[in-house]
Amino acid sequence: MAEVSLHKVVKRYEGVEAVRGIDLTIGDKEFVVLVGPSGCGKSTTLRMIAGLEEITDGAIQIDGTVVNDVPPKDRDIAMVFQNYALYPHMTVSENMSFGLRLKRFPKDEIRRRVDEAARILNIEDLLERKPRQLSGGQRQRVAMGRAIVRNPKVFLFDEPLSNLDAKLRVQMRTEIKRVHQQVPVTTVYVTHDQVEAMTLADRVVVMNDGVIEQVGAPNELYHSPRTRFVAGFIGSPSMNFLRCKLDREGEDLMVRLADGVALTLPAESRERYREHVGRELVLGLRPEHLTETRPPRNGEVVAPFPAVPDVVEPMGMDTLVYFRVGREEVCARMDPSANPRVGEPITLAANLARMHLLDPGSGLVLGTRPTG
Amino acid sequence: MSAQTGSAAQASRAQPVRYGSMSRSRRWALRWSYFFLVLFAAFFLLPPFYMLITSLKTSAEISAATNPWWVFSPTLENYIELLTTDQYLVFFRNSALVSLIVVTLTMVISVPAAFALSRMKFWGSATLATGVFLTYLVPETLLFIPLFKIFAEVRNLTGIELINNWWVLLILYPTLTVPFCTWIMIGYFASIPKELDEAALIDGATWMQTLTKIFIPVALPGLIAATIFAFTVSWAQFLYPLAFTTSTDQLVLPVGIVTTLIKGDVFNWGQIMTGALLGAAPPLVIYAFLMDYYIAGLTAGATKG
Structure with missing residues (x-):
């Protein structure tokens, strides 16, 4: 059970406002996609939820607790990065279990969780390989596996499919949706690809220039856009x-x-x-x-x-x-x-x-x- | 000219003609590279070769007017004499101790320093990183006199005698190795994607754990390069030991050879060459041993995703 809510969240870098006071509540087990052109503040918002960026103003709550000053490791979140960010010197299973080992989980519990995640992601045969021996899609699965074994309150995805080729991207998109159905966890997913946003999201948040343009279910955004930006951004070819x-x-x-x-x-x-x-x-x-x-x-x-x-x-x-x-x-x-x-x-x-x-x-x- | 076109024609018959011009320019590039490689190899290998030749000669043969590039009556006399006198072994021990401790000290200081400077964005970290490098640019020839003065002051104030003790080199050498090794490691750490430490941070690692469990293993090639550098500098350092140590039992190898084997204007060439050759062996062995690992590490790093 975890709800994520943002209240008037602002991020300012040296006078430039990257995020300009956004309000958003993400329900428990909901899959929310932040979408928008590059520089719209979507990644910054995600990184503030993760605790990788400080919040200039406003408040972020996870599961009812204000986490503004809570370090990432204590926020009970897991993040999947665009470039996978796998530890190159560790095997797949070591990569997945790193967080649990740091928290001194019992060995058999770690083993059980890694096996379970590997089964969900269909990477059971790769557990002893090093990241460099894996294809892009496999690396992305491992990165997701590393998030799943942690059993976090919130999943954060930062453009996880951008480094994959078009065909694999479609395949992994389905995979992510399937994983979310099997492991329903509150998820915030950032992408600049409106197709990804539409196909994955329970609700899509369209951002532009540091503000939220519109929040809604994919079909709602498609049929009843409120602004020219949303109307033009959703749908391909555009309106x-x-x-x-x-x-x-x-x-x-x-x-x-x-x-x-x-x-x-x-x-x-x-x-x-x-x-x-x-x-x-x-x-x-x-x-x-x-x-x-x-x-x-x-x-x-x-x-x-x-x-x-x-x-x-x-x-x-x-x-x-x-x-x-x-x-x-x-x-x-x-x-x-x-x-x-x-x-x-x-x-x-x-x-x-x-x-x-x-x-x-x-x-x-x-x-x-x-x-x- | 005709010979060239002839050989090119032969080559194009022998190989598929598709890449004819490519392979011709490639062949010429190869010829030039070999020419210069041989030239450089000869240039750099002749001195050690001459050392080896000379170390196998008696003093009489060295001073005789015979072909200097050939040994007419080879002898191990120089080696036996050098290795059975305590003096040379003391130099060797001093050098080894100083180098090993300095390498360890350097790594213990510069790896965490580089990590802090490249990753923990604190106020002034960028300036400090540049400052570290600038420190390295100040040559030791400029520093040894002021340092000598400082050491003398320290003795006056505290009564602790720093000069003419081999262990004072443990303070001096890191002033040369730490800045450069820190700089190398900053470069290596900077090449590690930011997401890797963010992932570790989210996984619950502390800064120290991120350094020891992620950064050091990933930047191992850089660590080895820095180690080799620190060792070479400490092993071959000449000016500081020459200035700061004088008693025979406190000398390190490079200074020891020069001060004890040259007596007035008498140069004991045979032993000097032997001593230098034996002194050059440890870095050579370390290079040979670590180079494989170093290159393996480099290529592994290059393909990481």
């Missing part, structure tokens, strides 16, 4: 942002884009946007909601969207089509059978039930409550 003007035409609301393309909003979103009529706004539309023209599925409200492809990228499962609206580049995700060609005009279908309108000044998504 299209188009400058537009919101107009009224009789009862209907329309968004007019740069090229004179006008899209009629679905009736149910009229209410939400009525107060913004006449304003210059930004239309946010994901590539997957801008597709080839096809019969609308239930609930879909589609508007025709003319385009002339500049670049066509076949991905196998679908084909990405890039084109321009005014000066802005737009990406659409089409079925490969639509067979778009560069330079040949096509008409796409924009699923306007899934679109967002953003305030160009504040970057906030209209019709949602801002965080904090």
